[in-house]
Amino acid sequence: MGPSYCGFMIFKGVRDGKPYPDHGLSLRDWSRIPPRQVRLDEIVTTTKVLELDRLLSEDSTFYGDLFPHAVQWQGVLYLEDGLHRAVRSALRNRTVMHARVFDYDALTPGGSLGPGAEIPGTGVPSTEASWIDLDTGLPDGRNGS
Numbered sequence: 001m002g003p004s005y006c007g008f009m010i011f012k013g014v015r016d017g018k019p020y021p022d023h024g025l026s027l028r029d030w031s032r033i034p035p036r037q038v039r040l041d042e043i044v045t046t047t048k049v050l051e052l053d054r055l056l057s058e059d060s061t062f063y064g065d066l067f068p069h070a071v072q073w074q075g076v077l078y079l080e081d082g083l084h085r086a087v088r089s090a091l092r093n094r095t096v097m098h099a100r101v102f103d104y105d106a107l108t109p110g111g112s113l114g115p116g117a118e119i120p121g122t123g124v125p126s127t128e129a130s131w132i133d134l135d136t137g138l139p140d141g142r143n144g145s
Contacts (some may be wrong), residue, residue, distance in 0.1 A: 009041070010040055010041070010086075010087070010090045011040060011041065011043050011044065011045055011079075011086070012041055012042055012043055012044050012076075012077075013044040013045070014044070014045045014048055015044060015045065015046060015048070016046075016047065016048045017046060018046045018071070018078065018080065019073065019078070020071055020073035020074075020078065020104055021104075023071065023102055023104070025102060030069055030100050030102075031100075033100040033101065033102060034100070035067040035098040035099060035100050036098065036099070036100075036101060037096045037097070037098055038070060038077060038096065038097060038098075038099045038101065039095060039096050040086060040089060040090055040094070040095055040096065040097065041095065042077050043070065043077050043078070043079045043086065044076055044077065044078050044079065045078075045079045045083055045086075046078050046079060046080055047083055050083060050084065050087060051084070067082070067098055067099055067100050068080075068081055068082020068083075068085050068086060068097065068099040068100070069081040069082060069099065069100050069102070070082075070099045070100070070101045070102070071101070071102050071103075071104060072101055072102070072103040072104060072105050072106075073104045073105065074104075074105065075105065077101065079099070082099060085097065
């Protein structure tokens with residue numbers, strides 16, 4: 001029998017909204033991030049609303065990604081998409097789940113995109129960095145590129 005959740009919270013925190021900047025990732029971009037195990041008690045959710053009909057639906061991921069999407073930002077792991085899958089995991093007494101994690105912290109020191117932040121190993125200020133289309137390898141037009 002798995003661990004009990006009585007007496008402590010399932011998630012590290014619950015908030016309404018994303019504290020990090022828009023990453024602009026498409027579903028295709030997310031699909032290129034390999035899933036990895038994440039602990040439920042290390043996740044902060046970005047929505048407070050849980051729809052019971054979606055939680056109980058067996059085919060809720062039929063048209064979407066099988067794996068939840070999370071964003072690592074300033075040392076905190078935020079669950080951007082997949083709250084219902086995470087709660088289902090908890091209800092099955094699981095303490096971990098597989099998710100695709102976009103790591104903002106790997107892009108900029110401390111997850112900061114403010115003035116003076118550089119993309120590690122490049123010497124390029126984040127304000128001058130260009131988004132690259134993963135299919136073509138060419139700038140995709142975001143950030144003035």
